[in-house]
Amino acid sequence: MVTRDEVLKGRDRDYPLDAELEQNLNQLLDAVNKLRLGYGKPFVITSGYRPGHYNKSARGAKKSAHMTCQAVDIRDEDGEIAKWCLNNLKLLEEAGLYMESPLYTHEPPGKRWVHLQTRPTKNRVFIP
Numbered sequence: 001m002v003t004r005d006e007v008l009k010g011r012d013r014d015y016p017l018d019a020e021l022e023q024n025l026n027q028l029l030d031a032v033n034k035l036r037l038g039y040g041k042p043f044v045i046t047s048g049y050r051p052g053h054y055n056k057s058a059r060g061a062k063k064s065a066h067m068t069c070q071a072v073d074i075r076d077e078d079g080e081i082a083k084w085c086l087n088n089l090k091l092l093e094e095a096g097l098y099m100e101s102p103l104y105t106h107e108p109p110g111k112r113w114v115h116l117q118t119r120p121t122k123n124r125v126f127i128p
């Protein structure tokens with residue numbers, strides 16, 4: 001199970017969640033855990049809630065879904081999770097998740113992750 005603490009990483013101490021963020025977080029946890037159940041192996045969350053300066057230092061998009069508790073990044077060194085997601089788009093749809101194209105979620109040398117968000121985008125797999 002992906003937990004609240006894995007997404008918040010203690011950042012809610014300085015940036016407490018209001019009612020809307022709470023709702024977003026609960027929706028995100030439900031969705032990600034639904035998908036995780038289908039995947040059947042643990043997800044390691046490398047980044048979740050990114051309020052204020054945290055989003056800047058992560059070089060996140062200006063209106064990143066990470067700022068509103070609507071996105072997580074999952075460690076995916078070998079690209080296995082990304083591949084599985086692309087082969088199981090129906091499960092993403094059922095969970096209510098949208099995925100950033102894996103072409104955009106890697107950094108040299110070989111650091112890869114899967115970005116999933118509940119905030120809807122035009123396509124299930126989107127280009128940032």
Ligand SMILES: [Zn+2]
Binds near residue numbers: 066071114116
């Ligand atoms: Zn992300």
